Amino acid sequence: MRTILSFGIERGVLPPERFMDRARYSPVGSPKKKPDFETKRTQYRQRWLDAIATNPLAARNEMRILDSKADQWLHLYDAEWLKRNSPTSKKAAPSWACRDDEYLERVENAVNHIRNSAGKPKRISISSIGKIAGIHKPHKKITSDHFPKTKSFVTANVDTLENWQKRKILWAIEQLKANGEVVTLFKIKYIAAIADNAGKLNDFITGLL
Numbered sequence: 001m002r003t004i005l006s007f008g009i010e011r012g013v014l015p016p017e018r019f020m021d022r023a024r025y026s027p028v029g030s031p032k033k034k035p036d037f038e039t040k041r042t043q044y045r046q047r048w049l050d051a052i053a054t055n056p057l058a059a060r061n062e063m064r065i066l067d068s069k070a071d072q073w074l075h076l077y078d079a080e081w082l083k084r085n086s087p088t089s090k091k092a093a094p095s096w097a098c099r100d101d102e103y104l105e106r107v108e109n110a111v112n113h114i115r116n117s118a119g120k121p122k123r124i125s126i127s128s129i130g131k132i133a134g135i136h137k138p139h140k141k142i143t144s145d146h147f148p149k150t151k152s153f154v155t156a157n158v159d160t161l162e163n164w165q166k167r168k169i170l171w172a173i174e175q176l177k178a179n180g181e182v183v184t185l186f187k188i189k190y191i192a193a194i195a196d197n198a199g200k201l202n203d204f205i206t207g208l209l
Contacts, residue, residue, distance in 0.1 A: 041078055044070045045085075052087060060086050100147040106133040107142055107150055111157050120193070121167040124159045162201075168192035169205055183209060 035043070051067045052058070063086065064071045074082040110132035114124050122128065130138025142150050159167070172192040176183045185205055189196060196202075 037077075040073070044073050045078070045081065048074060048082070049085065052085075058087060060088065063087060096146045100149050103133075103135065103142055103147050103150040104153060106135065107153055109133070111153075121164065121171050123164040124157060126154065126158060129154065129158070165192070165194050165196070165201060166204060168194060169201065169208070173208060185209075 047070045048063075048067065051063060051070065055063065055066060058066060071082070107129055110129045111124055113132055114122050114128055126138050126142065130136070130142065133142075135141055141147070142154050144151065169188055169192050172188045173183055175191055176187055181187065185202065188205055189201075194201065
């Protein structure tokens with residue numbers, strides 16, 4: 001049939017459009033050329049980035065489900081790139097934030113307990129806060145940058161030596177007045193148990209009398 005059509009077109013009997021060019025014969029089951037490593041990596045990288053762009057709010061674990069094939073390939077052959085180009089895991093962030101809120105509440109209660117306890121004022125320190133709050137290794141935990149709210153509260157409320165001494169002075173004055181005693185510089189320091197041989201706190205005390 002093809003030969004007849006060709007002959008007719010050559011003799012001008014048939015129009016050229018009647019000649020139908022057939023696709024070249026390709027043996028069934030012939031192997032297709034597989035993409036090389038660089039090509040596959042480029043394809044999977046782009047596929048992963050496209051998936052993130054399409055799902056901007058998805059966390060790392062969600063992306064793993066959304067495109068598991070790309071995730072698996074990149075995890076095996078391009079792990080560092082995958083780590084740098086993946087969204088943040090929502091699992092880690094809330095755990096720090098939730099723990100920060102938990103520590104803050106416990107620390108606030110501990111500070112209030114120390115400050116309002118009866119008797120001579122106790123020093124508010126990281127150690128005393130941690131002990132009452134039940135937080136192990138408080139110097140490492142409640143001052144960590146992982147817990148910004150807790151750290152800020154602790155920094156603002158721990159006593160320096162001078163602050164603690166001033167709180168004890170105020171308490172000593174109240175005790176002397178409650179007992180109807182004459183309030184003197186010596187008595188205040190004695191009752192407050194303050195060693196101030198250099199007299200650094202004298203101005204503060206006399207300002208209260």
